[in-house]
Amino acid sequence: MKNLTINKNEVDLNKIITSDFKIIFSSEDKLILIDKDSIEHCFYLNSSNNELSYNGKLYKYKKNVRSSKTGNDDHEMISPMPGKIIKIFVSKDEKVSKGQTLLIMEAMKMEHAIKAPFDGIVESIFFTENQQVEAEVELIKLK
Amino acid sequence: MKKIKSVLIANRGEIAVRIIKSLKKRSIKSYSIFKIGEEDLPHVELADCSICLGDGSLTDTYLNMDKIIEIAISNKIDAIHPGYGFLSENAKFCEEVKNNNIIFIGPSSENIVQMGDKITSKEVAGSAGLPLVPGFNVEKISSEEILSINNIGYPILIKATAGGGGKGMKLVNSEAELQEAFESAKREALNAFNNDRVFIEKYIQSPRHVEIQVFSDSHGNHFHIFDRECSIQRRHQKIIEEAPCPFITENTRNKMIESALKLCEKINYIGAGTVEFLVDCDQNFYFLEMNTRLQVEHPVSEFISGIDLVDTQIDVAEGKKIDLSKISKKGHAVEVRVYAEDPYNNFLPQIGKLKLIVEKLPNNIRLDFGYKSGNTITTDFDPMIGKIIVYADSREECLMKLSTVLEKVVILGLKTNLSFLNDIVNNDDFKKGDTLTSFIETHQNLTKVGSDIPDPVIAAIQHIYKIDKSNSIQNTNYNLYEQFYDWRI
Numbered sequence: 001m002k003n004l005t006i007n008k009n010e011v012d013l014n015k016i017i018t019s020d021f022k023i024i025f026s027s028e029d030k031l032i033l034i035d036k037d038s039i040e041h042c043f044y045l046n047s048s049n050n051e052l053s054y055n056g057k058l059y060k061y062k063k064n065v066r067s068s069k070t071g072n073d074d075h076e077m078i079s080p081m082p083g084k085i086i087k088i089f090v091s092k093d094e095k096v097s098k099g100q101t102l103l104i105m106e107a108m109k110m111e112h113a114i115k116a117p118f119d120g121i122v123e124s125i126f127f128t129e130n131q132q133v134e135a136e137v138e139l140i141k142l143k
Numbered sequence: 144m145k146k147i148k149s150v151l152i153a154n155r156g157e158i159a160v161r162i163i164k165s166l167k168k169r170s171i172k173s174y175s176i177f178k179i180g181e182e183d184l185p186h187v188e189l190a191d192c193s194i195c196l197g198d199g200s201l202t203d204t205y206l207n208m209d210k211i212i213e214i215a216i217s218n219k220i221d222a223i224h225p226g227y228g229f230l231s232e233n234a235k236f237c238e239e240v241k242n243n244n245i246i247f248i249g250p251s252s253e254n255i256v257q258m259g260d261k262i263t264s265k266e267v268a269g270s271a272g273l274p275l276v277p278g279f280n281v282e283k284i285s286s287e288e289i290l291s292i293n294n295i296g297y298p299i300l301i302k303a304t305a306g307g308g309g310k311g312m313k314l315v316n317s318e319a320e321l322q323e324a325f326e327s328a329k330r331e332a333l334n335a336f337n338n339d340r341v342f343i344e345k346y347i348q349s350p351r352h353v354e355i356q357v358f359s360d361s362h363g364n365h366f367h368i369f370d371r372e373c374s375i376q377r378r379h380q381k382i383i384e385e386a387p388c389p390f391i392t393e394n395t396r397n398k399m400i401e402s403a404l405k406l407c408e409k410i411n412y413i414g415a416g417t418v419e420f421l422v423d424c425d426q427n428f429y430f431l432e433m434n435t436r437l438q439v440e441h442p443v444s445e446f447i448s449g450i451d452l453v454d455t456q457i458d459v460a461e462g463k464k465i466d467l468s469k470i471s472k473k474g475h476a477v478e479v480r481v482y483a484e485d486p487y488n489n490f491l492p493q494i495g496k497l498k499l500i501v502e503k504l505p506n507n508i509r510l511d512f513g514y515k516s517g518n519t520i521t522t523d524f525d526p527m528i529g530k531i532i533v534y535a536d537s538r539e540e541c542l543m544k545l546s547t548v549l550e551k552v553v554i555l556g557l558k559t560n561l562s563f564l565n566d567i568v569n570n571d572d573f574k575k576g577d578t579l580t581s582f583i584e585t586h587q588n589l590t591k592v593g594s595d596i597p598d599p600v601i602a603a604i605q606h607i608y609k610i611d612k613s614n615s616i617q618n619t620n621y622n623l624y625e626q627f628y629d630w631r632i
Binding site: 004006007009011013015016018020021023026029030031033035041043044045046047049051052053054055056057058059061063080081082083086087101104106107108109110111112 | 310323327330331334335378488489491492495496498500522525526549550553554555556558559561562565592594595596597598599600601602603604605606607608610
């Protein structure tokens with residue numbers, strides 16, 4: 001296992017030689033590094049949230065302290081936002097095909113269709129229509 | 144004629160802040176409203192006086208007409224400015240405000256009724272001689288409707304009659320998608336507007352969205368403040384707007400302005416308004432709708448014309464005659480809307496505690512933001528954090544300037560569309576002025592996040608961990624695991 005995750009990518013912290021980048025400015029909000037070609041790199045920091053911004057892009061990082069979870073993200077149908085389940089199109093043990101709309105949830109007055117990531121059979125449905133759901137909870141499980 | 148000495152802003156966020164700025168210039172006392180938990184938002188802090196609406200849903204707070212009018216009465220406030228969204232296009236609210244001898248800074252309730260319903264507004268525009276997109280009202284999908292749609296030809300759009308902002312709007316490419324899209328549109332419409340009426344319309348391919356800013360006083364004088372190009376949209380909601388439109392010819396521009404003014408005359412329009420058109424690749428234009436309020440994108444018109452639209456709204460509300468017949472346009476302005484959303488994951492709205500860092504900016508830049516560092520973005524409201532508006536002599540210069548500004552405005556704490564906006568601004572097709580409403584769908588690569596992490600980022604994180612460690616050396620029980628535990632990617 002690599003020791004750092006940045007924006008879902010596992011990265012080896014030792015991949016680069018830190019001494020190739022020297023600190024020339026460091027504050028709570030900002031870090032400026034200079035590389036061995038004398039090019040400056042400016043970072044804006046939000047350390048309490050483990051984030052930094054570089055060239056206008058946001059990077060979230062964390063150290064991998066124990067083995068990351070086993071599941072493949074693509075196989076989980078999780079709620080992207082807190083919201084409400086509007087309609088469920090499938091029932092338990094139903095055969096579904098990849099791309100089929102399984103349920104529709106609403107968040108911020110917009111509808112989001114949750115689709116099957118692969119062909120499979122509905123193993124469990126964790127909610128019913130009109131139920132409120134939190135963000136990032138599993139909605140449906142396929143097998 | 145009545146001089147306005149105090150104004151209640153029935154809104155929040157960046158538009159409330161923007162209105163307060165114009166009120167301050169005229170030394171008009173500003174009142175803002177807020178719900179519990181919003182005490183530290185800029186619109187609350189900047190107003191001369193701010194009144195709490197209590198807690199609860201939108202209906203209990205920013206949409207609570209009775210409460211808002213009661214606040215205006217008990218504070219002897221002369222006028223109410225509704226901003227955009229919320230109650231700005233609610234004829235009943237407009238009427239109630241006036242019935243209580245308070246000035247409504249906006250059009251007449253008749254104007255709102257006539258233009259508020261997308262079907263009625265088209266009938267009126269058609270009778271005023273404006274060109275229309277073919278379409279019809281639909282209550283159910285039966286063989287009759289399917290036949291009528293076939294006559295118009297796919298793709299079609301299903302739209303909420305009372306709608307706006309892309310809510311209740313569905314694109315249908317074939318008959319197979321029709322039923323599901325129809326039901327989804329009705330549900331969204333019911334949810335967002337409490338009205339599930341929808342209609343079907345021909346989808347104009349390769350269109351641009353171009354609008355005319357109009358301004359009328361209460362003495363029958365109708366003017367325009369040129370055009371705006373608003374084609375760059377995601378989910379049928381604008382994200383980049385500019386003035387003037389780089390595509391239309393001077394001839395088309397004049398014809399569109401003439402059409403827009405004909406509509407204003409027809410309905411005896413009063414105040415600031417926007418007549419929206421779809422323009423196809425052959426410079427044909429079709430009336431879309433009229434917004435009877437100040438638009439989100441009004442600052443680009445302010446930049447090229449030098450007119451303060453809110454200030455002019457107050458003039459009109461005071462009953463003054465206005466004269467915008469001599470205005471001229473100069474330079475180019477572009478606005479980008481900064482959203483709390485993940486452009487690399489279906490533009491999903493994001494929540495979090497905002498950290499805003501702004502480096503020194505060049506001249507002729509407006510940052511119209513509704514939030515400041517430390518404020519929390521929630522799911523209770525539209526995810527727009529604010530707008531960046533840039534002005535320069537030419538479009539080319541304006542885009543270059545905007546790109547540098549987009550790197551000087553840094554938002555941490557939650558994902559935003561800033562880098563996505565910057566990628567659009569630097570895109571060759573966009574730079575060429577190839578701004579079709581389908582731009583984002585046809586440039587899907589812009590919504591894909593690059594997976595490689597630049598080496599300097601890894602080095603920076605290395606350094607951050609070292610700095611953290613040396614700072615917390617006395618705190619040896621510091622649990623790294625705990626720090627990361629509640630953090631999810």
